[in-house]
Amino acid sequence: MSTTRRSSAHIITGDEPSNAQVLKRLTLFFDRIYISDIKDEAIINTDEVIEKFSTSTVHWQSRGHYPRVQGYEELYNNYLDGAENAISRQIINKIESKNVKTIDPGTHWLCYSSALSNLDLIKSAAIDASELKPEISIRDTVVQGLEFSMNGETSKYAIPHKDPVDIPNVHEDWNWISRLRVGRALKDIRIAQALNAAPIATDRINSRIVLELAKNQSSCIYPESSMIDFAINAEIVDNEKLESILLNASWKEVLAIRKHILPHVDKTKKYISKKTNIISNNAYANIEDYIEALKTLKEGLSQLHEQEAEAWESLRIGSILKAGGVVGSGTIGTIAIPSIVTLPNLLVGLVSLGLVSVGALTTEIQRLIPARRKVREHPLFFLEKLSAL
Numbered sequence: 108m109s110t111t112r113r114s115s116a117h118i119i120t121g122d123e124p125s126n127a128q129v130l131k132r133l134t135l136f137f138d139r140i141y142i143s144d145i146k147d148e149a150i151i152n153t154d155e156v157i158e159k160f161s162t163s164t165v166h167w168q169s170r171g172h173y174p175r176v177q178g179y180e181e182l183y184n185n186y187l188d189g190a191e192n193a194i195s196r197q198i199i200n201k202i203e204s205k206n207v208k209t210i211d212p213g214t215h216w217l218c219y220s221s222a223l224s225n226l227d228l229i230k231s232a233a234i235d236a237s238e239l240k241p242e243i244s245i246r247d248t249v250v251q252g253l254e255f256s257m258n259g260e261t262s263k264y265a266i267p268h269k270d271p272v273d274i275p276n277v278h279e280d281w282n283w284i285s286r287l288r289v290g291r292a293l294k295d296i297r298i299a300q301a302l303n304a305a306p307i308a309t310d311r312i313n314s315r316i317v318l319e320l321a322k323n324q325s326s327c328i329y330p331e332s333s334m335i336d337f338a339i340n341a342e343i344v345d346n347e348k349l350e351s352i353l354l355n356a357s358w359k360e361v362l363a364i365r366k367h368i369l370p371h372v373d374k375t376k377k378y379i380s381k382k383t384n385i386i387s388n389n390a391y392a393n394i395e396d397y398i399e400a401l402k403t404l405k406e407g408l409s410q411l412h413e414q415e416a417e418a419w420e421s422l423r424i425g426s427i428l429k430a431g432g433v434v435g436s437g438t439i440g441t442i443a444i445p446s447i448v449t450l451p452n453l454l455v456g457l458v459s460l461g462l463v464s465v466g467a468l469t470t471e472i473q474r475l476i477p478a479r480r481k482v483r484e485h486p487l488f489f490l491e492k493l494s495a496l
Contacts, residue, residue, distance in 0.1 A: 114376045117141040117202070117299035119292050119317070121310040122243055123176050124183040128350035129309050130190065131361045134198055135349075136372050141304055143295065144201040145183050148173055149248065150219050150290045155205045155212040160260045170249035171219060173291050174284045177244065189358045198362075202298065209301045213264045218297070219290030223251065223271035231319035232288040232312055233274050236281035243284055250283055292316045343412050344419060348427045364422060371418040375411045382407070 116137045118125050125142065133140050146152070150171030158165045176182075193199045204212060222228055251271065273282055292313055299306040308314040353361060382404045386397070416428055 113138040114373055114380075115139040115141065115302065115304035116307045117295060117302055117304040118143075119295040119299075119306055119308050119313040120147075120173065121313055122174050122288070123310070124179060124186055125309055126182075127186045127188075127190075128353050130186060130199065131353040131356065131358070132346065132350055133307070133309075134193060134361060135365050135368055136376070138369070138373070139198060139200060139304070141200045141202050141299070141302055144203045145180055147203050147205075148175075150215050150287070150294055151212060152203075152205060156216075156264070158213075158262060158264075167213075168249075171216070171287060171290055172246040172248040174243045174245060174287055177242075193358055193362065198365075202302070204294065204298055207298050207301050210297060215290070215294045215297070216264055217266065218293045219286075220251065220266050222289050222293060223286055224269050225289075226272040226274075228289055228316070228319050229272055229282075229285050230274055231315040232292075233277065233281055233285040234311060234315055236274060236277040236285065238276060238278055240278050241280050241284060245280060245283055245287070250287065288312055289316055292320075296320075343416055344427045352424055352427065364424070367422060368418055371415045375408065375415055378408065378411055379404070 114137050116133060116139075118129075118133070118140065120143045130140065130142075149169040150173075151167055151169060153169045154166050156167035158167070187194070187199070190199055194201070204210075204215070271282070271286060274285065292308075296306045296317075306317065308317050356364075386400050386404065419428060
C-alpha cells in the first residue's frame, strides 16, 4: 500500500464562487482541491442537526445563510464547465458539510455564535463595508440563537446570550454580512482540517479573517508588520500572470501542464509541510524565536524553488515567475502561515472561555482523538489576497 501523502486544499467559501482561473491554477499545485457544494448554503443546512430529547426529536431548519452575490449559482456552474474529467478523477471535489462525519454540525453554530462578540474578527470581514447599503443580499434567515428547549431540557448547543458587537459607521446590513462571513470561514476551516486539507483563502475577505484568527489563537504577541517574516512565500509564480494564461486554456491543457509540474511543486509543498509540522508542534517563548525557526526553514527552500523554476521554464508558456522569486510590492502573493487554529484547539478554546458546555463537545472531541495525527499533517493556511503589510 502506498504511503504517499496527498497534498490537499479546501477553498474557503466566499461571497463569490472561485472562478475557473483560480480552480485551474490550484489544480497545478495540489493533488486534490475541495470546494463547498452549491447546496451547502448556510452555517447549518436543513436536517444537518437532529436533536433527540427524552420525549421528542427536533430537526433543525437551515440558519445562518451565506451572503452571496447575485447569480451565484449560475457563476458556480459556469466556472466548473468543462471540468468534468477533473471532477471524475477527484482532482476537484465538491463537499457537502453533512457528509463530513467526524464533525458534529451543531458545533458550527457554536463556533459562529462565540465569534459574534469578537470585534477584531468581525471587522476583519468588513474591509469593504461602508455607510451605504450593500449590494450583496442577505436571505431572510436566523442569524443568532434559536436553540431549542423541551420540557425543561436545554439544547446542548445553547450558549449564554450575548449581544453581537457592532462595527461603527457602517450600514447595519454590513454587520450581519461580516458576522456571517466569519461563521462561514470558521465552518470551512474546520471542514478542511477534518478532510486533512490545508484551508486556502483565495479572496481578500477570507485572507483577512484567517490572518486575524492566526493572531487571536497565537500564544505569541506580534505586530502585524512582522507577518512577512511569519509567513512563507509558498509559490514562485505570479498568480495573476499564470491565471491570464490559464483563462483561455482548456481543462485538457491544464491537466497536461499539471502532469508535468505537480511532482516538482509537491516536493516543495511536502518540505514546507514537514518543517512547519515540526515548528507548529513546538512551544516558543516569544515571536522572535518563532520567526527565527521560519527563517531557517526558508533558507532550505531555495534549492527546491530553483528546481521548480526550471520545471516551469521548460513549459515555455510565458513569463510567469515572480521577479527574483520574491513577492511583489502590491500584494504578498501566495503565502503559507503555520496553522495555530487546529480543529480540537478551536473547540477546547470555546470550553475554556465558558462559551460552550463540555457536554456539547464530548462526542466530537472523542471522535477527533484518532484524527489528531492527521490534522497535524497539514499545519498550514494558504492566503492569496493580502495587501503588502
